[in-house]
Structures are given as structure tokens and as C-alpha cells.
Amino acid sequence: MKTRARLPRLVACGATLALALSLSACGDGNGGASSDDGKIHVLVYGDATNKVEKRLVDTFNKTSDVKVVLDTIPGADYQKKLQTIISTPQAPDVFFNWGGGSIKPFVKADLLMPLDDFIKKNPELENKFLPSVFNNAVVDGKPYGIPMRGTQPVLLFHNKKVLKEAGVQPPKTWDELLDAVDKLKDKGVTPIALGGGDVWPTQMWFQYLFDRVAGPGLFEKAVGGDKSAWESPDSKKALDMIRELVDAGAFGKNYDSVKYTNGGSVALVASGKAGFELMGSWYYSQQLTDHKSFAEKDLGYTAFPSVAGGKGDPANVAGNTNNYYSVMKKTKHPEAVAEFLKLMYSDDFVKAQLDIGNLPTTTNTDEFIAGSGTPEYSRFQYDLVADAPSFQLSWDQAYPQKASSDMHKAIQQFFNGQLDTDGFIQAMQALPTE
Amino acid sequence: MTTKITSARPAAGPRNGSRRRPPASSATKVGRPGFAWALPAAVFFALFAIVPLIMVAVLSFMSWDGISSPEFVGTDNWSRLMDDPVMFKSIWLTLLLTVLGVAVQTPLSIVLGVWAAGNQRNRAVLSVIYFIPLLLSATAVSVLWRALLDPNFGIPAEATWLFGDGNLFGEQATAIGVLAFVSTWQFTPFHTLIYQGAARAVPQVLYQAAEIDGAGRYRQFFHITLPQLRNSMITSMILMIVGGLTTFETVLILTQGGPGTDTTISAYYMYDKAFKGFDFGTGSAIALALVVAATIISLVVVRVSGYDKMRSTMEGVS
Numbered sequence: 001m002k003t004r005a006r007l008p009r010l011v012a013c014g015a016t017l018a019l020a021l022s023l024s025a026c027g028d029g030n031g032g033a034s035s036d037d038g039k040i041h042v043l044v045y046g047d048a049t050n051k052v053e054k055r056l057v058d059t060f061n062k063t064s065d066v067k068v069v070l071d072t073i074p075g076a077d078y079q080k081k082l083q084t085i086i087s088t089p090q091a092p093d094v095f096f097n098w099g100g101g102s103i104k105p106f107v108k109a110d111l112l113m114p115l116d117d118f119i120k121k122n123p124e125l126e127n128k129f130l131p132s133v134f135n136n137a138v139v140d141g142k143p144y145g146i147p148m149r150g151t152q153p154v155l156l157f158h159n160k161k162v163l164k165e166a167g168v169q170p171p172k173t174w175d176e177l178l179d180a181v182d183k184l185k186d187k188g189v190t191p192i193a194l195g196g197g198d199v200w201p202t203q204m205w206f207q208y209l210f211d212r213v214a215g216p217g218l219f220e221k222a223v224g225g226d227k228s229a230w231e232s233p234d235s236k237k238a239l240d241m242i243r244e245l246v247d248a249g250a251f252g253k254n255y256d257s258v259k260y261t262n263g264g265s266v267a268l269v270a271s272g273k274a275g276f277e278l279m280g281s282w283y284y285s286q287q288l289t290d291h292k293s294f295a296e297k298d299l300g301y302t303a304f305p306s307v308a309g310g311k312g313d314p315a316n317v318a319g320n321t322n323n324y325y326s327v328m329k330k331t332k333h334p335e336a337v338a339e340f341l342k343l344m345y346s347d348d349f350v351k352a353q354l355d356i357g358n359l360p361t362t363t364n365t366d367e368f369i370a371g372s373g374t375p376e377y378s379r380f381q382y383d384l385v386a387d388a389p390s391f392q393l394s395w396d397q398a399y400p401q402k403a404s405s406d407m408h409k410a411i412q413q414f415f416n417g418q419l420d421t422d423g424f425i426q427a428m429q430a431l432p433t434e
Numbered sequence: 435m436t437t438k439i440t441s442a443r444p445a446a447g448p449r450n451g452s453r454r455r456p457p458a459s460s461a462t463k464v465g466r467p468g469f470a471w472a473l474p475a476a477v478f479f480a481l482f483a484i485v486p487l488i489m490v491a492v493l494s495f496m497s498w499d500g501i502s503s504p505e506f507v508g509t510d511n512w513s514r515l516m517d518d519p520v521m522f523k524s525i526w527l528t529l530l531l532t533v534l535g536v537a538v539q540t541p542l543s544i545v546l547g548v549w550a551a552g553n554q555r556n557r558a559v560l561s562v563i564y565f566i567p568l569l570l571s572a573t574a575v576s577v578l579w580r581a582l583l584d585p586n587f588g589i590p591a592e593a594t595w596l597f598g599d600g601n602l603f604g605e606q607a608t609a610i611g612v613l614a615f616v617s618t619w620q621f622t623p624f625h626t627l628i629y630q631g632a633a634r635a636v637p638q639v640l641y642q643a644a645e646i647d648g649a650g651r652y653r654q655f656f657h658i659t660l661p662q663l664r665n666s667m668i669t670s671m672i673l674m675i676v677g678g679l680t681t682f683e684t685v686l687i688l689t690q691g692g693p694g695t696d697t698t699i700s701a702y703y704m705y706d707k708a709f710k711g712f713d714f715g716t717g718s719a720i721a722l723a724l725v726v727a728a729t730i731i732s733l734v735v736v737r738v739s740g741y742d743k744m745r746s747t748m749e750g751v752s
Contacts (some may be wrong), residue, residue, distance in 0.1 A: 257585045
């Protein structure tokens, strides 16, 4: 039965394409049907955070004539679904995104509303947010997104017990990290856990190291379309350092068979089979869910080590800056949308986000951290982000979405030795930048 | 002249023997359903298979990122695919996985199917257990095996003598091995079911006669059971081939085409191009090539095997 169902399924894929095509063809003339019902549709990534968004929507609807409807799409499908409906009448008025490259194609297709008019009327929409975060949704000099949810810097986590037994301090410099790798290896543990099966955790090593070695300028150039950036001496130096780390056995031999998303690498650290893991700030709540007593007792965290002679400020951060709400140009209720966006810097929003472990990026977040669930950890993150001269958005979010698959392939291949330095450089140069 | 024609007729007779039909009588016409009966199915098929297929064909000559309006680019997508090393690699990998699937699953499911057709003790219970993998969705099966094969906490960690460092998904050969194994694990029950039914349909008189002639169990299997399963074998193999050519979920969840592009089979490459790279034109071209290839291969199998002539497996019975 299953076997036979496959061919039709393939055709059904085609049908989806064809259907979307016909919709986009007729979508231009008659405008958005969905926005005609006197409501604003807000599309968000479906996950646990939705409960905060639902509460905000309820609050808003109590006083507003134009009601907001919250539509959620389960996480893994979000980007694909958004791409399919965004140019159809089913497109929402406001939608969740990652800023950077994730909205560039929409800006280019003239689908998004620049928010400078909103900001002119209400400057707080801009100056209530940390500038390094707000600027990540600026495309061609115009703001296209208002920060929502929390910031997600990538941190170097470790198992305190394992490090102690091996006589290792959390490393502050790259050399200390290499030294720690040797010591942990001697103890028979995998120095660094890596969910290479998902590839994006592997990418985190690249984006941080490139930033430390070359500073944010190199990647900025590359993503701006200057492909020579990839063959610069700094780029090669960063690649050599990654090579050295992999060859030193820092990640063991089977990292490509390990996944973060099925809890594999998370369990490696929690069970003491590995010392470190580089991961986004959501790691803490993940460990808290999967391995509660470990997270409470032995989970440590530090910033990414500095690199001697590197051009990047050791205070620079990489990761997901934040998520953003962007507004569709075709919305029939821009005033109501502007009112709704004001909620994103309200005290209520900040408190609610902190309660579920997210770290909002408003300027007043500071005041509420002490009263949150994990004040110490929230404080560490907040200071890290607030003091960071630059916040490098994850490479696969900074590049246009269509580049991410090829980028992941190149990163995985360089890491496991299938591509050499030149091969990797060529692969990165072949990525579309717009 | 007339003699020539009449003499030609008997010669052609035996060759077309199977085409002989009884003269159409009013009685047979009454029982035969008219075309109208097929209309709902035909409309449904046209709407959900033919029309999209045509649109995909059209799309394969266009450049479309899913946002802006599609642009006609002629044969650009096709010629780019022709120069694409990953495309050729994906075709080769697809064929390899298909052949592996047929080669492993066919003997296994014949043996299991024939066994399950018997009347041994506990047979029914074991058959039900064997059948379970088919009841799970390919997604669930893939997630399950991905977890079971985790190098640090799964089976490889317990059996290091067999798996070494357990880097099953990090190397091409083992990653393909896992893919072949997982689809075998999932789909063998289905083909076993086909063979079980077919083996039950083999007339018992054949075995009785063979027994009188002194044939043992193995001779009975190779000289009666196996030849009698011929048509089922072809049915099952066509399903395996078409299934193999369009394998998708297992690759999506188990390997994501990796490491690198080492398990990027054509169907996954289509997904990768269309839905991850937002290049729907190229994706459509790959999809269309797959449909054409699967159709041709099925037709060839049907032709070569003589399945289309429906040669009876009842020879020598009546």
C-alpha cells in the first residue's frame, strides 16, 4: 500500500506547485481576500512560545475594533509554508521571521512595508529596542521588522564535573580550548559534543571563528555579494583553525551521526561523555527539560573564546539576533498593525517572555531580569548581548533562504574532510547572495 | 490469390491464439459496464494527476522562486541539469538503492511469504509480528531508526565489534546501507503479503503429484512454487522499483541527503532544489524526469517479463 502511494505523492507535490502557481497568478488583481474580513492575520512559528503570543493578541483584541487572528504553523514547516503563501491571497498581514536574509527576497519582490512611517509617528518602535538587534531587520537602509520573542546568542556550554575531573578551566582563549581538548581526550571523553547530523550546529563553529579571526567585516562583505572575501587570508586562517580543531579529535569521529534535534548531543554532555557543546541559549531550557538535575547542578556556560591576533572583538556575539514581525504592504489596516506592534516593547510582553525562558531585547528588559525564573543566566545573556559591539546573525539566516541548503552541504563536507579549503571557498562563492 | 490469403490465415492462427475471442453476443454486452462508470475516477485522475503533471511540465521550462511571477526560460533548467554532477550522482544513487531494495527484499519476502502461507504452529502470530513495520508510517520508522542508530546511545554503542565508532550516517557506504536496511525492514512485510496470497493460490494437486513422483521440499519449492509465483513476483518487483525510484521520507529524515550529497537521491534532490533552494523550475524538471523514468522502467519490466500477455500460471493444471 505504502509503496504504491509514492508515485501519486510525487505528483501531489507537483500539484501543490501548480496550485500555488495558479493562485499567485490570480492573486495580483483582486487583492487580499483574507485581509478584507476586517481582521489582521498574524502568522507565527508554532511552538511553546505561542502561549505568550496568544495572550498578547487577547489583550489587544479587548480594546481594538480591528481584531487580530493568530495563525500558527508547526516549526519545521514554517519557512516553506510562508514562502508558498506569501504572494497569494492567503498571505498574512504580519508574519514572524528571522530578519536578515530571510526577508530580503520579500523586500525585493516588493511585498513588505517599510516601517519608517510607523517609526516617524511613534519613535519608540525603534528606540525601545537594543540597536544591534533592531538593525538586523534593516534592509537597504530601511527597517522591515520589529523584534519579538527573545534573543538567542550562541554560548559555549560545558559539564562542570567533567571539566573539573580533567583539570580544565572553561577556556577564555583558543589556545586554552585546544589545551582542554587534549586533556579531555586523555580522560577518555569526547572533548566537544557536536550534532553534525543536523549540520547547523556545525555551522556555529564557522560563524564564530570567522568573526573572531576576521571581525564582522568579512562576512558582511561576502553576504553583500563580494565573493573575494571567502578567499582572503583571514578566511583561510579561520578554515585552518577549524581543520586543526577537527584533526585534533575535538569532536570525536562520529559527530555526523549525532543529532542535536533528537537529544543525542544534549545527552552526551549531560551524561559526562563529552565536555563542551557550542549551542544557542535555548540549550539551557533544553537541558532543563531533558536532564533536570544535571542542568541545575553541573551545566556551565561561557562566551566563545577569544583568538590571539584576531581582528574580531572578543565581545562579539553570534547566533539568532531575535525574531521579528514584518508587515505586508497589502495590509488593509496599517493603523491597527502599528498599534499591535507597540505591544512588543510593553512591560507585559517582557515579563511574559522572561517567564518562559526567552530573553527579550527591549531596553527595559534589564529591570525585569532579577524577578525572572533564571535571573543569573538571563543576566549573563543580557549583558553579553547588550555589550556586544556586533551580533553576527547565523550564517544560514543572513544569507537568502535559498542558499542555506548548499551552504550546509559545504560546511558538512569541509568539516568531515570531503572538501579541502579551496573546495569550500569555491562552494561558498557559488552561493546566491540575493 | 485467394488461396494465398487463406493459406496465410492458419499460419497466423496459433501465434494469435491468445487473442481469440468469442463473438460478441448481446448477452456479454449487457453485463459489461459502460464508460460512464469510469467517469468519476477518470475526472478525479485527470484533475489530480494529469493536470498537475502538465503544469509541472510547463513549470520545468520556467524560472520561479515561489514569490515573484514565473518567467519563461526555455530549456535553461534542463540544460543546467545536464551539466550538474549532483544530478548524475543522484540518478546513480537512486538506481543503486532501487537495485539494492529489489535484490534484498525479493528473496526475503518470497521465503517469508511461502513460509507464511503454510499451516505451521504459531505461524499466524509470527506473521502478525512481521507485519507491524508496514503499519508504521515511513516517517515514524525513520525517526525510530535514527534514534536506535545513535552512535553513543543506540545499538552501535552496545555492539562496537560490529559498528566500530558508529559513524553510520557520516560515511557514504554505511549511510546507503542504513537506507537500504530501513526500507527493507519497512516494506518486506508488504511484499511478503503478496507472496503469501500467491503461494496459497498454488493448486495443492501440483504438490500432491510431485510428492507421488518423489520430489522433496526443495524441489517442490524450486519447480512448483517459484514458477507459480511468477506473476506475483513481477507485480511485487514493479512496486519495488517504482517505490525505490521515488523513495523520499527515509532520506529526508535519516540522512538529509548527507553527508554532503552522498545520499542525495533524485526525489530528495527535487525537494532540495524546489523547496529548500526555491528553484521550482529545476525541481519540476527533476520531478518530470523521475515520472518519465519510472514509467519507462515499469513498462520495460512489464514487457520483458511477459506480464502484459497474462500468460497463465495454470499451465499443466487443468
